[in-house]
Amino acid sequence: MQKCNNCNLPFKWSVIYKSAMWLYKPIQCEKCGTDYKISFPSRYIVSFLTVLPILIFGLILSPFDNEFINILIGLCISFTGSFFIPYLVKYKNVNT
């Protein structure tokens, strides 16, 4: 998990998760108040983990005859994948 560059306080999982879900909302260090925004490549990681499973299962693979089940499985995978987002994404100081 990423730490604050300024004071080394680790960001909380829930803070990063919420930021990613709210369209990459900037986050602020709870201790020193430094502002962070998500790095550009990290936006791709978030999209890959959340959108791709739905596309692959719902549209490309479609392993089941029932379209609804395909999308539901894709949703389950992307929901599970989203739990890893806080470990994978990187944030950078807004001012640097």
Ligand SMILES: [Zn+2]
């Ligand atoms: Zn800090």
